[in-house]
Amino acid sequence: MDGIEFLKRVRASGDTVPFILFTGRGREEVAIQAINEGADFYIQKGGDPRSQFAELTHKIRTAVENHRTAEKIQSLNRLYSVLSATNRAMVRIRTKDECFSEICRVLVETGGFRMAWIGLADPERKTIRPVASAGHVEGYLDRIEISTEDVPRGRGPTGTAYREGRYTYTNDIAGDPSMALWREHALKRGYLAIAAFPFALGTKNAGLIALYASVTGFFDEEIVGLLDELAVDISFALKAIDEEADRRAAEESIRDLECREADLIDFLPDATFAIDRAGRIISWNRAIEEMTGVPAAEMLGRGDYEYAVPFYGHRRPILIDLTSESDEVIARSYEHIVRERGTLIADISLTLPTGEPVVLMGKAGPLYNRQGEIIGAIESIRDISERKRVEESLRESEGRFAAFMDRLPVAAFIKDAQFTNLFVNRHMEEIFGASKWVGRSVRELFPEDAAEKMIEDDRRTLEEGCRTAIESLVDKNGERRIFETHKFRIDRENKPPLIGGFAVDITDRKRAEDAVRESEEQYRNVVEDQTEFVCRFLPDGTHVFVNDAYCRYFGVNRDEILGHRFRPKIPAGDRERLDRFFASLTPEHPVDTIEQRIVMPDGAVHWQRWSDRAIFDRSGTIVEYQSVGRDITEQKETQAALEASEVRFREQYQNNPLAIFTWRHRDGDFVLVDCNRAAEILTGGRSRDCLGKTVSELYAHRSDLLSEIRECFPERTLISKELVSEHFLPGRLIHITAAFVPPDLIMVHMEDNTRRRQEEQALHENEQRLASIYNTVGDAIFQLAVEPDGQYRYTSVNSAFGRTTGLPSEFVIGRTVNEIVPEPSLSGILEKCRQAIEEKAVVSWEETSVYPLGKVTGEIRIAPIVDRAGTCTHLIGSIHDVTERKRAGDLARTAAQRLDTLLSNLYAGVLMVSEDGTIEQVNRAWCDLYALPDSPESLVGSTSEEMTNRILDVYASPSDALGRIRERVAEGSPVKGAEIALRDGRIAMGDYIPIVDVDGKRQGRIWHFQDITERKRGEEALRQANSKLKLLFHITRHDITNQLSVLMGYLTLLEEKLPDAESIDYFGKVMTAAERISAMLQFTKTYEEIGIEAPVWQDCRTLVETAKTQVPLAGVEVKNSLPAGTEVLADPLIVKVWYNLLEDSVRHGGEITTIRFSMRESGGDHLIVYEDDGVGVPADQKERIFERGFGKNTGFGLFLSREVLGMTGITIRETGRPGEGARFEVAIPKGQYRSAMRA
Template sequence: MLFITPFPSQVQNDNIHILVIDDEEEVLKATRDYLVSTFSFMVDTAGSGKEALEKISRNRYDAIIADYIMEDTNGISLLKTIRDDGDDTPVIIFTGKGREDVVIAAFENGADGYVMKGDEIRSQFADLAKKINTLVQNRRMADSLLEAEGQFKNIYEDSPIAIELYNKDGILIDVNPAFCMLFGVHSPESVRGFSLFSDPQLPDKNLKQIKRGETTRFRTTFDFDLVKEKKLFETRREGKVMLDVQITPMIHGRHQVTGYLVHVTDITKEVQAQEELINQKLLLNRLLETIPSPVFYKDNSGRYMFFNNAFESFVGLTKEEIVGKTVRDFAPKSHADFYTENDIELLNTPKSVSYESRVRLSDGLLRDVIFSKATLLDQNDHIQGVIGIITDVSDIKKAEKEIREKEAYIRTILDNLPIGVAVNSMAPHIGFSYHNKNFLKIFRIPEAALMEPENIWDYIYEDPQLRDEMKRRALEDYASGDLSRMHWDDIPITRKGEEASYVSAMSIPIPSSNLLISTVWDVTARKNFEFELRKTNQILEGMLDGIPDIIGIQNPDHSLIRYNKAGYEILGLSHEEVAGKPCYSLIGRTKPCEICASTRSVQSKKIVTVEKYVPELKRHLICRSNPILDDDGNVQIVVEQLTDITSRKQMEEAINQTNQKLRFLTGLTRHDILNILNAIYYYHELALSDDDPEKSREYIMKAGEAANRIEATIGFTREYEDFGVASSGWQSVYSIIESAKREVNAGSIVISNYISPSLEVFVDPIIRKVFSTLLENAVRHGITITSIRFSAIEKDNDLVIVCEDDGVGIPVENKMQIFGMGYGNHTGIGLFLAREILSITGLSIKEVGEEGKGARFEILVPEGKWRE
């Protein structure tokens, strides 16, 4: 409520203090006395302007009456001085009749009134008193109004409650700072012009009330997002708040509404607190109703005033039958006396108590219960009664008995387990609360070791270094809290003069305690078996690595497990590069070989042997795969043995070549010599039958030439004796050509060898004869030849060895004939023999040069017959 100073309705004269100024002493005194005696004014006098100013500076007057004419000044000058000093006390000028100019000057200089001298004294002073009263009353009313306005402004500006001022049309004209803060606006200008009657958040019922001139009050949820959506005004706030709104119509007279005053209070926190209190109360009631144990409240007289449904069921009565009753109304006297005695103690000495009792419930059964009671105090610590809860512990008692029985059962089991079991702590020091006999037996320690916990390490580990290491590791693993670290395998237990044993141990923390369940088991047999197995594996490893063949162990899907030493060396790979990869991928294939012993063995579940050539390895292999089956007949792994028979195949080929060489040599020699012998026999007969000595001599000479041809043929045979004497092998092409160059007299012809020294072919050493033949043929038939060049190129994985010259070349029609036996001017055996030598070793030769530009012989070496 606002308290504003009321306006004075009437001024009491004895409260009016005036100053009368006149330089005529008699007039001054008469005026003072008349005003005091007739009108009860409080009057001070001043005989001059100077004296008046001094009194005005010291005193507060309600009015000043000054004569116009005085010796030291006049009323107008004095008025100016008073006003210039900032004094706004009402001033009345005494002046004579006919001095209208004085009256005008007086008003111009701030006078509040004047009185004409010369009228009838009574009426003159009555007029003066009236004017004094009027001026003082108006002045005091103005001061009261200013004071009231100041109070209202202070309240309006400083009020924590938002205030809105609307005109009679419901248009907002002003708001206080609290409004700006509550509604998130920058200044009153932001909301001026807002229509109260168009406010979407003003309920219709309340709108009708204020239009009828009635004060209305309501609560509402104010939505700032709706304000922004409808663009009612700009606001910094968002979301919703709860507001208490009071709208008071401001009425002038009896019915005229001049405006509306709105008070708005943010009650969001209050509403939330009320709702929270209600929810807490509902939650508490609901919680009590859901508690399965009986809960009750008694007042200071021991009467039950509140309880939950469980309590009703406990006593077997309804709520109406319990409220206001005491325990003596439905409990046996012996029980009631005991309960009452406990309640009186709680009411006399506030505290909490618990005690067990055995009661018969409404269902007639005896149950073990625990009464938990406490003194209920209010916020001022005044005793309000007793609250309690009854806990049925019959099942707990039964469970405890079962637990004791189970503990005895478990202990019996633990004592007879083949492993060691103990319950112990690790921090702050190791201690044992339980252990079975095997715990001592497996660790090989006496009972006394557990009686001196910190010395148990000395009992278990005789080796100081091992003892310190195991103790440090165990404590660190326990402190880590990582269960995976609290497992220790293959701990050696050594005793002087005794065989070492091995144990494994594990500890599991017991929740909500610092205890562990520690188990230990003897793994000595396993360790000994592992030692023997390791020794056996080492023997097997040695046997495998001693086998020159490749031994591969793989899964049925061809993924490799391992190779023996020969396998890794031949492949040039390590175990890490091989393990888990398909065998065929190691030679660059994307799928198994078409002829695969492992695939067939997995399918047939039998040992399978195949022989095949592997071009990627350039080797002939015998693959023997042995499937290892489980008890159900399923293939678990495949053991594959790869035997390299490349040398044997080459030897077989060399034997075949030798046989071909022998047959070729025998047939060729026999045919040539027989033909020549026939010619000799023919010339011999002609020489004998012709009497002409010259002709006989000619026949004899021809027979000699034929004999020379036999000698040449036998010489050829001598060359051929070397063909097949040496086994075929890898020969350096560069070295062979260099050796052939030394057998030919090339004269000025330049022979260039551009073959790489590292290039090798698998042939009979007599291949040198092929290159010497090519050189002799070029020197003999090249005519214009100046140079011979040897080079090699790779073509489709094959090797082409080129011998070319810059001679006259070979006509097209003779390119095939030059390899025939007997072709040409000489024996005709050279190129024929060269082709035969090459063909027997799997090579071939052809001439592809251009006539007139030189001869070009190309020797084709198939893949597998050459390397670099």
């Protein structure tokens, strides 16, 4: 390997080390090559050694200094790029982790550092914690632990930089004692120098950035100064990120607060709205939507007292507008006015626009912003109608309670916890005769023994909650009577409990119990005959009596029930209610009725109504229950159905999209009594204004309408007609349908048909347009019905469908996809249909299917059609036939692949350029020809002008070559076989071929160049050898001819001296042989050029025209039908072929009149056909005429013609019929023929 080659290898590896070539070669071209290949200096050996090596020393120092300076400049440029890139990153990035990672990445990738990492201070552990890194980390950060304290692990460059608050660096990790703890791991990873820069000290973001260089001595004051700026920038960036985060948090907090305030207002149980200072509604919560029936979307933003309309039916100031007015002004509209710290509270009784009377309590006040400024007002409205009614009811109830208690047939009382009477009813006074009961204790009213017993019962009542006792007391007449007293504790919130009670005189009941028992047997006989279920059971559920109806109903025997705790299964929801019901039965209220559900043995749920009586003993303890029940399931179901029907009717009536008006028959006329929401919306509220008016009032001039209704009403005939509205929708075309509802109602459905009529007309026109488009569009379109069983049935196809598939529409429509589409396409299409239905989206794909017309490749699109419920009912699809395009694309790709293969394997260089000068294709041979280092692919897309400038220097005469190139491009005419000399002595032969489209428009050009240097040299050597052989042959022929002439002369003289007959015969034969030798020599002269010259492209038509001029035709007409520009690659002597054919026809064809040249194709070859109308060639001589020496003349004409043609693979044969003229076919194989017109 010489110095130049070594230099090439060094520079090719990317190494920029200084290189000085010190060599004994002194040629100028060597020095130039060395400098061009990247040598810093070139020094030739020789001369005085001292000065020689002094110069070498100087050059070495200069080269090293230049190299270091370049590296320094490169490092600084990198750092400036780092600062720029990191600043951009810090402006763009909003998170610390992402910012740290990006800075480390830029420092390594742009700054060229071996490794970079960023760490944050951990105050608790007093260490630097790495948070981001880049470069050759290789686990280094897992092995180090940097302390922020003045300890061995804190005295390295990073710990020192953080602790002292200044940058620190070392340019020799291998020799710096401060790196002893980390040296081994650092050197193993290629770290030779380190610098650390603290940032954001004294803040929560305090940390540092550490950089490692792969060379010693990297850091100097200029570099670390730039990097220290980076640390300052990081401090500012972290501060900005924190401020931005705080700002976003504050904004988020404000948004959350606003959302919570809005949600709070929206979810307030009271109807609430707010207005701004201009009186526009800014809030309208859910409760007020429910109260008024007006959604917030219709109210928000409205002003001009719009908020009063839902309450009063018109615009007017309300409580929210009166907060600043005096109580006197407010009292004109409101009552119970109260002011609380700027808030106004008042009640108002009014009738809503719906006609419903209500009592509303309003609470209004100013609305403040966060600065305490008034920005509007807010009012909450509560419907207190029920509360007012309850208060009134309570007052009435208290009166009724007092009256009720006074009329009770039992003694009733209420006492406080000190056993002082607070209330006694009139019956108490009547029994015991005492007066002034209220305010006196039982000790004052009853004997001591009775009083103490009462007090003990009262205490236990307060403890237990309720108690029943049997008391024996003396009435005002001195008669002892027995009372069953029921006492209960009355709990009060934040107050001591009270004691309530009833004392029932059971003296007579006790007397009657015996009579009851006597009549019990009679009772049993009666209840057994009842259809109701009758039973008696103990408090623990043990049944003591059931009648037959009870047993039949539950399907059990009497023995299975009596003596057992039989209790039918009761649903959980009814069980608690039933327990409360039985607990409510008291001596004073022993009988009640309840409706409940039970679960029958077969699982069916039935409804029952029970009338239950609790039977108490003398002490007031329940001893037995008696129940009489019946099954009311059918009644309940009927009632529920009626209620549900009523609800559904009202919902359907109000939610019906059709406008409905209800008229009531009254005194021969019909009054508008109701209308639904759709009617109000349709009429814009005018229908409400007409409520209460009659048909006669509204349609006074339409007596025919009223007469028609009156005539139809008795017969309940349905009325349906279309007319122009006068009141509800003035001027609009409406359709009404009147249906009679017994006994006296007419329900009229009204529909505005104006737009529908217009839309029907537009729809009809649109359908006509769509039908026209549907059947004239080029793509096949079809519609499929989606059937429940997963089948897809054709419901419509357009005419293009039949043209594309060959299937007539009457064959397709009504059949399923499975019946029409063959496999394997069927499975794919079914899957695509399911995909379109599931995704509810258009699905596209390409599919090749076999139809009667053959294979069809189509771009298929299927779109789902869904109903209002979201169910896909149909699929609409289209098929765009791309069969030809697909086939053309495949052919184009194949042709392109073949062209690429051809170009890459051609020895000739090829350059293909578009009309605008863009290089579209270039092969490797082109790059090699012009010594271009680029790959062919990299040259594609550049311009021909750029290529021309790059290859001009290769030409021997660049300016001449450039002029010729531009001249050819400007002319646009093809050039064949142009030879161009290159600077290095090589010769290239090129073709320039314009590229035209089918319309003859030029689309680009092709340059085709081939290095023919070796061929030219071979041709020149061959030419010289042929020239020498020709000269030798010419001299030899000349000498033979001279000697033959002498021989023939002497033979003539000798013949004259030897006239005997036998000698004359011999001399004749010798003379004939001599003449033949002379003719042969003449022929060799004529054909001495055969095979000497290389085959060339020659115009056949021109060759015929040339041969015509060389043959005496004697009036024979030659018709030359060969196309102009038809060329064959043949020996230059091919003109002799046409000459020989013409001469043979004239010489041997007899009386010929016409000779014709024509061309046709046969089996891929081109045939030039030669025909005459002479006697033709005998069948046994068709091949012999091409033999050497055959014939009446020299016998070499056709023989040599075949040889001349055969040199380039062209053949000739005679195919005529004897007697009909000669016919020769010249077969030109592929590659030997071209048409200059096409080229």
